[in-house]
Amino acid sequence: MYKFSESLSELQKQLQLLPSIGEKSAQRLAYFLINQPKDKVLALAESIVTAINNCKPCSQCFLLSDTDPCKICTDPDRNEETLCVVESTRDIILIESTNEFKGRYFVLGNLLSPVSGIGPHQIRIPELEKYLQKNHITEVILAISPSTEGETTIHFIAEFLKEKDKKITRLSTGIPYGSDMEYTGAATLMNALRRRYPV
C-alpha cells in the first residue's frame, strides 16, 4: 500500500481484483496507468463502465450482447433448426471464427460439476428446455469440451433430450488436425483408434 497517495493506493487495491494480479503486479499496473496520457486512461475507464452497463446476456440464447435479443437470434439468414449448445460466449466467438456454422446458439453458462456442486439448475438446463419448447429445432450440436465436466454435461443433456425426437450430435474428438501423433497423449490416441474412419 502506498501511503503518499490514497487514490493510487485505492487503484492498486482495485486492480488486485483482476485474475492473476497480485500485490506487486497491481502496483506495477497502477504506476503504468498513472504515467499514461490522461485521455487514454479515461477512455479505458469509460469502456469498462459502458461494457458493464450495456453488455448483458440475450434473453433467448444468453449470448453476451449489447442488444436483446442478440444479433444472432434476430438474423433472418441463419438456419433456425440447428442449435449449437456451448459453455460460454467465448466458445461462440471461436466457432464463429471458423465460418462453418450458420445456425443458432445457446449458452449454458457453466458445465456440470458434481464435485463443485454445479447441478442442472446452475447451468441453464431449465432455460434450454424452454428454448426447445419455443423453437423448432431438429438438431442439437453439443459443442462442449471433452473434459471431465464437459463429458458429464454432454451425457446429461443427451439423456435429457433422448425422448424429444431430435438429432443430437457432438464435436469430433481425435488427434488435433495438423499436429504430430508423437505428442498425442494415450487417452487421445485410444479415442482416435476407436473412432477411426474409412479414408
Next chain:
Amino acid sequence: MYKFSESLSELQKQLQLLPSIGEKSAQRLAYFLINQPKDKVLALAESIVTAINNCKPCSQCFLLSDTDPCKICTDPDRNEETLCVVESTRDIILIESTNEFKGRYFVLGNLLSPVSGIGPHQIRIPELEKYLQKNHITEVILAISPSTEGETTIHFIAEFLKEKDKKITRLSTGIPYGSDMEYTGAATLMNALRRRYPV
C-alpha cells in the same frame, strides 16, 4: 474483436493498452470483468478515474502524490539536509519500507541513456539544480540502480555536483545480503572484492 457487442469489443481494445496484455489476454480479461458484480466493476473504473485525476507529481520533489507539496516535503519530523535522489516513485516505496532513511527525496523520472536519446533535460537535472538552490542540503544520496544507465546517471550527477560542496554518496554494491556466493555473477564478485572492508 467481438461483433455481437460493441461495448465488449471496445473494452477488449482498451485493455490491450495495458502492459503485456495481448489480444487473447484482453479478451479473457474483458469476459472476466463483464461477469463480475456490477458494483465491483464500477468501483474499479472509478478508482482509475480518481487516481488519474488526483495523483500528480509533487512540484518540489516529483513524488506521485494526492497533495502538493507531498506529505514527505511537508513532514517537519524529516531531516531537511539529506536528499535521496531516485529514479521513480516506486523506488521511494521500496526505500520507505526499510525505515532506514528519514530525509527528503527527489525523483528523476528516468535514467540517462544516450542510446535511447535520454539526456540530462529528460531526467529533471535542471529541476534538481533548482531544488538544491532552494534547499540547504548537505548530503546527496544517489539511490540509483548500478545498471548501465544507472552508473551513467550516478557519474553524471556526481560530476555536476562536484563543485557544490556537498557530500555525495551512493548505495553500497556487493553480494546481495543473505545470498549464496556460488550464485553471484563474476561482475558482482569482482566489485565485491574491490570493495572489501575490514571485519
